[in-house]
Amino acid sequence: xxxxxxxxxxxxxxxxxxxxxxxxxxxxxxxxxxxxxxxxxxxxxxxxxxxxxxxxxxxxxxxxxxxxxxxxxxxxxxxxxxxxxxxxxxxxxxxxxxxxxxxxxxxxxxxxxxxxxxxxxxxxxxxxxxxxxxxxxxxxxxxxxxxxxxxxxxxxxxxxxxxxxxxxxxxxxxxxxxxxxxxxxxxxxxxxxxxxxxxxxxxxxxxxxxxxxxxxxxxxxxxxxxxxxxxxxxxxxxxxxxxxxxxxxxxxxxxxxxxxxxxxxxxxxxxxxxxxxxxxxxxxxxxxxxxxxxxx
Amino acid sequence: xxxxxxxxxxxxxxxxxxxxxxxxxxxxxxxxxxxxxxxxxxxxxxxxxxxxxxxxxxxxxxxxxxxxxxxxxxxxxxxxxxxxxxxxxxxxxxxxxxxxxxxxxxxxxxxxxxxxxxxxxxxxxxxxxxxxxxxxxxxxxxxxxxxxxxxxxxxxxxxxxxxxxxxxxxxxxxxxxxxxxxxxxxxxxxxxxxxxxxxxxxxxxxxxxxxxxxxxxxxxxxxxxxxxxxxxxxxxxxxxxxxxxxxxxxxxxxxxxxxxxxx
Numbered sequence: 001x002x003x004x005x006x007x008x009x010x011x012x013x014x015x016x017x018x019x020x021x022x023x024x025x026x027x028x029x030x031x032x033x034x035x036x037x038x039x040x041x042x043x044x045x046x047x048x049x050x051x052x053x054x055x056x057x058x059x060x061x062x063x064x065x066x067x068x069x070x071x072x073x074x075x076x077x078x079x080x081x082x083x084x085x086x087x088x089x090x091x092x093x094x095x096x097x098x099x100x101x102x103x104x105x106x107x108x109x110x111x112x113x114x115x116x117x118x119x120x121x122x123x124x125x126x127x128x129x130x131x132x133x134x135x136x137x138x139x140x141x142x143x144x145x146x147x148x149x150x151x152x153x154x155x156x157x158x159x160x161x162x163x164x165x166x167x168x169x170x171x172x173x174x175x176x177x178x179x180x181x182x183x184x185x186x187x188x189x190x191x192x193x194x195x196x197x198x199x200x201x202x203x204x205x206x207x208x209x210x211x212x213x214x215x216x217x218x219x220x221x222x223x224x225x226x227x228x229x230x231x232x233x234x235x236x237x238x239x240x241x242x243x244x245x246x247x248x249x250x251x252x253x254x255x256x257x258x259x260x261x262x263x264x265x266x267x268x269x270x271x272x273x274x275x276x277x278x279x280x281x282x283x284x285x286x287x288x289x290x291x292x293x294x295x296x
Numbered sequence: 297x298x299x300x301x302x303x304x305x306x307x308x309x310x311x312x313x314x315x316x317x318x319x320x321x322x323x324x325x326x327x328x329x330x331x332x333x334x335x336x337x338x339x340x341x342x343x344x345x346x347x348x349x350x351x352x353x354x355x356x357x358x359x360x361x362x363x364x365x366x367x368x369x370x371x372x373x374x375x376x377x378x379x380x381x382x383x384x385x386x387x388x389x390x391x392x393x394x395x396x397x398x399x400x401x402x403x404x405x406x407x408x409x410x411x412x413x414x415x416x417x418x419x420x421x422x423x424x425x426x427x428x429x430x431x432x433x434x435x436x437x438x439x440x441x442x443x444x445x446x447x448x449x450x451x452x453x454x455x456x457x458x459x460x461x462x463x464x465x466x467x468x469x470x471x472x473x474x475x476x477x478x479x480x481x482x483x484x485x486x487x488x489x490x491x492x493x494x495x496x497x498x499x500x501x502x503x504x505x506x507x508x509x510x511x512x513x514x515x516x517x518x519x520x521x522x523x524x525x526x527x528x529x530x531x532x533x534x535x536x537x538x539x540x541x542x543x544x545x546x547x548x549x550x551x552x553x554x555x556x557x558x559x
Contacts, residue, residue, distance in 0.1 A: 150418040150420070151415065154418060157418065157428065161429075161446075
């Protein structure tokens with residue numbers, strides 16, 4: 001069902017070529033932010049204009065697309081982007097991580113391990129990890145060029161001085177291929193280890209900031225830390241209330257105004273897969289009716 | 297003995313330095329050498345080229361003529377103009393210090409004092425929070441800042457404290473050369489006196505070479521060994537501090553010395 005007024009996958013071929021060149025350069029220099037001529041997309045900034053452009057540039061007719069928003073396949077952002085490509089490119093879509101060839105994501109990496117021949121496209125709001133420490137773009141670029149990353153540790157130092165531990169919970173800075181410090185987009189730091197040595201290609205698109213960067217497959221990605229305050233992924237200490245998973249990243253859902261809450265997998269596909277395989281959590285029967293708080 | 301030999305060679309040598317902005321010559325034909333542990337004051341009125349000279353010496357401005365050479369930690373003397381940007385910036389945050397008149401320029405006002413002092417250490421690869429904090433705390437003590445305030449941002453500090461924090465931040469990597477641009481400007485007299493006292497003891501203790509720009513002759517007298525008097529971009533008189541200040545030769549220097557208000 002191609003909309004005839006549009007080129008395949010919405011963007012015209014020249015634009016795709018331009019974006020692909022930026023992507024190739026980004027892959028050649030892992031973690032380096034490549035400027036590109038970001039286009040206006042039929043969605044507001046902050047809704048994944050960067051990710052959508054990257055996806056549009058790499059999508060082929062044979063691809064199977066999955067879109068997640070905070071791990072979920074069924075939120076507004078995920079559904080509308082999935083529909084957008086179903087309409088403009090006519091590609092097959094899926095919610096199953098292992099079946100997808102291109103996965104566009106906002107703020108999560110799927111729990112199911114990615115494999116080679118998969119591309120993970122991140123939507124990035126602010127690509128510059130040094131932004132809130134050094135407001136000048138000219139200066140941050142110079143710092144990247146000269147690998148002057150002391151400032152990044154100043155932020156972690158501040159965290160420890162104020163909170164007693166590294167309190168940065170998302171957008172946790174990483175060093176890619178022992179060279180560039182990179183913002184992994186606002187994924188929880190729980191997901192940071194998944195970026196390391198991943199068999200899948202990881203692409204990052206920031207539409208408003210007009211930057212593309214990449215982690216090629218099997219690239220070393222190290223989360224920054226101190227010797228005496230090592231990096232630790234964070235996870236709520238509870239099993240998923242629906243599928244009893246002990247190893248997945250959990251969303252906390254407030255269920256009433258009396259302090260009731262439940263923890264469920266943020267990755268809906270992973271959670272559904274486990275439930276279908278017979279795993280059941282404490283609230284899996286009827287989560288919205290049960291009185292919460294009985295678990296964990 | 298080795299130390300004496302070390303001190304025998306100049307640390308910084310300026311040779312016929314000039315800088316012009318279009319037709320305006322801000323700095324003309326300035327030459328001098330600075331030895332380790334030596335404090336040189338550059339005095340003169342506003343617009344005499346003092347600050348331009350300081351920026352030329354510290355490699356922040358490219359000279360229109362002449363050159364500056366510096367003896368690096370490995371003993372090799374190099375022309376600053378031939379240093380790559382990475383080397384120059386590295387020098388700037390390890391072997392050099394720069395104390396600005398306005399502490400807000402030299403500090404990160406939004407991050408804690410401890411992180412301000414620790415930044416240079418982290419920039420050269422220190423990766424142990426406990427040791428960074430310990431060193432920062434030690435330096436706060438040395439510049440007479442209450443170590444209980446290590447986690448406060450310099451925003452909450454008084455002017456004098458900010459200036460002392462800036463000094464600690466610069467000295468933490470044990471530089472051999474510190475540039476100071478009016479470090480006591482804008483501070484009241486008692487705070488100035490305390491800061492000068494602190495600077496004097498640190499300079500002696502660490503065998504620091506200092507180039508200090510000031511229009512306050514009292515500061516020059518207290519801190520420096522030698523004085524250079526600038527006027528209209530030229531050095532018009534140079535000599536030992538007491539000699540220049542007590543027995544000025546040039547009419548302009550005489551005027552400068554006689555314009556000090558008696559307390």
